[in-house]
Amino acid sequence: MMQETFHRLADELMNTLHGNEALTCSFNGEESAFVRFNHSQIRQAGHVTQQSITVDLSADLRHAAAEITLSGEWATDRARLQELLAELRAIRAQIPEDPYLLYATDVCSSERIHPNQLPEATAIAEQVLDAGVGHDLVGILASGPIHHGFANSFGQRNWHSRASFNLDWSFYLKADKAVKSRYAGFAWDEAAFRDKVRMASRQLDLLARPARTIVPGTYRAYLAPAALEEITDLLGWGGFGLRAHRTGMTPLMRMVEQDARLSPWLTLRENTAQGIAPDFQAAGFIRPAQVTLIEQGGYRDCLVSPRSAKEYGVPGNGAENGETPLSLDMAPGTLPLARVLETLDTGLYIGNLWYLNYSDRNAARLTGMTRFATFWVENGTIQAPVNVMRFDDSLFHLLGDRLLNLTAERELLLDPGSYGGRSSRCSRLPGALLEGMHFTL
Amino acid sequence: MLEAIERKFRNLAPAVDFCSLRVVRERHEMLSVRRNIIQPVRRSEDWGAMITVHENGGLGYAATPDLGSDGLRHALEQARTWARASRGRHLVALSDLDRRVRSGDYRSPVRKPWDSLSLQDKLGLLQQECQRLKAAEAIVEWQAGLWHSEIETLYVTLDGSRLTQQFRYLLPSLNATAHHQGETQSRSFGGDAYLRQGGLEILEDTGFYDAAPRIAAQALTLLAAPNCPAGTLDVVLAPDQMVLQIHESIGHPLELDRILGDERNYAGTSFVTPELFGHYRYGSELLNVTFDPDHGEQIASYGYDDEGLPAQREYLIEQGILLRPLGGAISQSRAGLPGVANSRASAWNRPPIDRMANLNLEPGTSSLDDLFGRTENGLYMETNRSWSIDDSRNKFQFGCEWGQVIRDGELGAVVKNPNYRGLSAEFWRNLDGVGDARSFQVLGVASCGKGEPNQMIRVGHAAPPCLFRQVAVFGGE
Numbered sequence: 001m002m003q004e005t006f007h008r009l010a011d012e013l014m015n016t017l018h019g020n021e022a023l024t025c026s027f028n029g030e031e032s033a034f035v036r037f038n039h040s041q042i043r044q045a046g047h048v049t050q051q052s053i054t055v056d057l058s059a060d061l062r063h064a065a066a067e068i069t070l071s072g073e074w075a076t077d078r079a080r081l082q083e084l085l086a087e088l089r090a091i092r093a094q095i096p097e098d099p100y101l102l103y104a105t106d107v108c109s110s111e112r113i114h115p116n117q118l119p120e121a122t123a124i125a126e127q128v129l130d131a132g133v134g135h136d137l138v139g140i141l142a143s144g145p146i147h148h149g150f151a152n153s154f155g156q157r158n159w160h161s162r163a164s165f166n167l168d169w170s171f172y173l174k175a176d177k178a179v180k181s182r183y184a185g186f187a188w189d190e191a192a193f194r195d196k197v198r199m200a201s202r203q204l205d206l207l208a209r210p211a212r213t214i215v216p217g218t219y220r221a222y223l224a225p226a227a228l229e230e231i232t233d234l235l236g237w238g239g240f241g242l243r244a245h246r247t248g249m250t251p252l253m254r255m256v257e258q259d260a261r262l263s264p265w266l267t268l269r270e271n272t273a274q275g276i277a278p279d280f281q282a283a284g285f286i287r288p289a290q291v292t293l294i295e296q297g298g299y300r301d302c303l304v305s306p307r308s309a310k311e312y313g314v315p316g317n318g319a320e321n322g323e324t325p326l327s328l329d330m331a332p333g334t335l336p337l338a339r340v341l342e343t344l345d346t347g348l349y350i351g352n353l354w355y356l357n358y359s360d361r362n363a364a365r366l367t368g369m370t371r372f373a374t375f376w377v378e379n380g381t382i383q384a385p386v387n388v389m390r391f392d393d394s395l396f397h398l399l400g401d402r403l404l405n406l407t408a409e410r411e412l413l414l415d416p417g418s419y420g421g422r423s424s425r426c427s428r429l430p431g432a433l434l435e436g437m438h439f440t441l
Numbered sequence: 442m443l444e445a446i447e448r449k450f451r452n453l454a455p456a457v458d459f460c461s462l463r464v465v466r467e468r469h470e471m472l473s474v475r476r477n478i479i480q481p482v483r484r485s486e487d488w489g490a491m492i493t494v495h496e497n498g499g500l501g502y503a504a505t506p507d508l509g510s511d512g513l514r515h516a517l518e519q520a521r522t523w524a525r526a527s528r529g530r531h532l533v534a535l536s537d538l539d540r541r542v543r544s545g546d547y548r549s550p551v552r553k554p555w556d557s558l559s560l561q562d563k564l565g566l567l568q569q570e571c572q573r574l575k576a577a578e579a580i581v582e583w584q585a586g587l588w589h590s591e592i593e594t595l596y597v598t599l600d601g602s603r604l605t606q607q608f609r610y611l612l613p614s615l616n617a618t619a620h621h622q623g624e625t626q627s628r629s630f631g632g633d634a635y636l637r638q639g640g641l642e643i644l645e646d647t648g649f650y651d652a653a654p655r656i657a658a659q660a661l662t663l664l665a666a667p668n669c670p671a672g673t674l675d676v677v678l679a680p681d682q683m684v685l686q687i688h689e690s691i692g693h694p695l696e697l698d699r700i701l702g703d704e705r706n707y708a709g710t711s712f713v714t715p716e717l718f719g720h721y722r723y724g725s726e727l728l729n730v731t732f733d734p735d736h737g738e739q740i741a742s743y744g745y746d747d748e749g750l751p752a753q754r755e756y757l758i759e760q761g762i763l764l765r766p767l768g769g770a771i772s773q774s775r776a777g778l779p780g781v782a783n784s785r786a787s788a789w790n791r792p793p794i795d796r797m798a799n800l801n802l803e804p805g806t807s808s809l810d811d812l813f814g815r816t817e818n819g820l821y822m823e824t825n826r827s828w829s830i831d832d833s834r835n836k837f838q839f840g841c842e843w844g845q846v847i848r849d850g851e852l853g854a855v856v857k858n859p860n861y862r863g864l865s866a867e868f869w870r871n872l873d874g875v876g877d878a879r880s881f882q883v884l885g886v887a888s889c890g891k892g893e894p895n896q897m898i899r900v901g902h903a904a905p906p907c908l909f910r911q912v913a914v915f916g917g918e
Contacts, residue, residue, distance in 0.1 A: 034894045035523075038703045041532040045523040046502030047516075048790045048894075050489065056481070067485040071507045091482050094560050098481060122526045129530060139706040140893035168893070170706045176833050178705065247582035248620030249627070257623050354709075357829040359840055359860050360917030362625050367838050369831040371709075388831050390838060390862070394918070418894040441836050441862055 010151035027149035033121030040132030064091035102306040104284030116163035117187040139169025160278035168416040184414035220347030221437040225411040230353040241323025242302040251364040255299040263403035267331035275327025277424040287318030333406025342380040364395035390441040406430040459495035465789035473586035474571040489789035494520040499528035504790040547744030551640040576657035582618035626663035633887035669859040669916030675819035680882035683904035685825040690865035694834040697768025698795040709832030724869030729803040730758040739901040740885035741798035750782035787896035799901035805875025819847040838862040858917030876905025
């Protein structure tokens with residue numbers, strides 16, 4: 001329904017263009033159920049339907065853009081968009097040429113519509129409430145289709161629809177002692193969910209042991225994929241974009257200017273082919289299947305938006321304006337997951353990290369907290385949960401000279417984020433064994 | 442238009458225990474000049490409605506952008522579906538809630554409307570300021586921007602409440618980044634702290650017109666400055682860093698929904714527990730913190746929160762003693778504690794939750810020079826650039842753009858990468874000096890994230906500079 005409405009509205013707009021005007025339209029929409037849980041009961045439950053269109057009107061390198069919410073009611077939206085087009089023409093007349101304007105002119109249409117295999121969200125919520133019996137369950141269920149579309153005046157039409165669910169929840173024992181779990185995908189499997197619940201329950205038993213407080217210092221550590229995701233998420237914030245590189249703002253500047261290297265274990269790719277985000281972007285460019293960002297510890301390519309491509313005179317690779325990864329993929333190592341504790345021997349098993357930021361961006365020095373299930377391990381056996389600790393360490397140590405190995409198995413982590421709308425971002429990551437991680441507080 | 446939507450709602454709403462409609466219309470305009478090039482002018486308009494239904498002990502909501510009869514009817518059905526599904530499994534005793542009927546109106550004070558200056562004149566102003574930021578070859582990135590927002594809300598309930606509010610916001614920004622031989626340093630116009638309610642008068646009130654040359658010069662100074670020393674020192678924090686200190690280590694820990702556990706899976710819990718209110722020493726006797734909707738220009742001043750509760754000034758911490766949490770009507774009912782009108786939603790498509798609004802540290806009696814004069818060996822820090830705190834909001838580490846050594850009461854050499862860390866529960870007890878009313882600044886945070894589903898919201902913080910004793914400080918590599 002949203003696809004038909006979007007393409008019909010786009011066709012209407014294209015038919016009203018004047019002279020040499022060009023128009024791009026991008027669309028985002030979702031029909032989402034959100035159920036928020038606390039203390040194994042429902043805290044808030046509801047449904048959100050939202051859809052918006054961004055139109056960018058240009059001629060002679062003068063352009064203006066606007067985004068409006070679509071009501072879904074044809075006559076209302078048609079009238080609003082016609083008014084908007086007139087408004088954009090008026091803005092265009094007042095502004096100079098934009099030397100960095102770039103949009104796709106080669107027509108490359110596509111349609112990817114995945115069948116909706118999800119049960120009713122009320123039925124999933126029932127299973128979550130059942131799983132919470134006897135536990136203190138808190139978290140969020142998001143479920144429903146997410147849609148992305150693109151159309152331009154050159155005739156290109158793209159559409160991407162996929163229904164997904166993302167259950168992001170924790171079992172709490174007491175105070176800040178909890179096990180966090182995520183179950184996300186495209187077809188709800190009750191048996192797989194029950195397995196996740198059983199695994200979380202087992203970890204919860206370990207959290208019941210008396211907690212240990214470690215003193216500040218450097219400890220051998222294992223970062224589970226969800227913990228490593230916090231580091232790659234921070235790195236994605238200005239780490240890989242061409243604009244950040246050309247303006248000296250990337251934390252990886254030492255790799256660019258001083259030939260610094262990360263560990264040879266480290267290969268990072270923007271892997272659009274294996275991700276869940278659409279392969280087209282807001283100016284109509286198609287993303288390549290893969291962009292290698294870091295290869296065996298050395299810097300390779302940047303993410304390049306159309307605007308940066310024009311500004312810096314390099315080919316673009318379909319990044320959005322923020323130039324952040326949407327489908328980050330870290331190559332696996334050789335450490336079998338089953339041998340993680342044995343290989344860690346004595347140190348910290350870190351299930352999750354939290355609230356990372358830079359203490360010295362220039363030197364890629366990060367700080368952040370341990371959170372949820374973090375354990376003290378001795379001789380390959382979990383001894384006790386560890387009270388939260390702050391780390392402060394350089395990326396060039398954590399994923400550089402102190403990275404001993406990565407796990408052979410990787411996890412696909414679908415982002416549960418929903419600022420503005422539900423995320424289509426994901427990461428495929430192994431776990432990381434570190435010779436040392438520095439804790440300060 | 443709003444009246445027509447209200448009429449449709451009143452005609453369609455079913456006979457349930459409680460039913461509300463919240464309509465939000467937002468319009469934004471973002472103007473920016475980066476590296477002396479005018480960036481694409483971006484406008485946006487977002488309009489939709491949230492319907493909430495309480496029925497037989499269940500609560501459901503539905504958000505729709507379709508404000509016609511069909512759209513509202515469908516949303517009402519969806520909200521009732523979730524109310525039925527949550528019946529007997531809902532965390533909140535809905536029958537205990539305050540449902541007094543209220544009516545009222547609120548409008549942002551505006552002295553110089555956004556449209557009083559043409560688009561070309563506004564872009565011309567930004568071009569001029571942007572050019573002034575490019576003070577040297579080493580400035581490699583520079584930008585000047587204005588983000589204007591207009592928001593109208595209508596909140597009505599089936600039992601007769603009717604509240605209308607109209608807000609105008611402006612966020613001016615200036616940034617300069619200097620780079621030389623592997624070193625990069627940035628300086629900004631208070632980060633996003635100068636976000637305020639009002640119109641173009643904000644530019645004069647905040648000193649925007651004079652700021653660009655200073656920002657550029659300071660970025661260049663930082664490039665050549667030594668690293669911040671490491672050690673345990675006294676620290677004077679400027680208002681644009683106090684904003685972040687208040688936000689993270691007072692605001693979030695006092696949010697009642699966190700204390701009640703709602704945020705434990707995402708934003709976190711709190712080291713504050715319900716039994717601490719009324720007697721816990723949060724800080725020194727100099728610490729006075731208010732929920733204050735009365736500064737018209739402050740970003741989160743409003744008449745009513747998004748569940749219809751009227752906003753009024755309250756002390757949360759008085760002379761260092763913790764008195765009251767940040768909790769709206771639902772959280773107050775759940776906890777059996779008094780609260781404030783802070784149940785807020787980020788947009789029409791998100792349900793209200795407990796948020797900070799204007800959370801202010803009240804002025805004391807010291808001038809800024811007095812604070813420096815009382816510091817034998819310390820650091821002065823301005824403008825937040827890094828923030829990290831644990832999920833209980835206790836162990837924090839913050840970094841600033843600008844630092845200066847204080848020796849024997851005098852402000853001295855500039856240092857780069859100033860950071861400090863500590864524990865919320867101890868830090869505020871070491872508060873030993875609070876700036877006076879002349880040094881008090883009305884500021885805010887443009888994007889505070891919280892909630893599941895996620896919500897980004899604007900919050901206000903006003904504070905003077907403050908002196909803290911015995912703080913762990915350190916610099917970069």
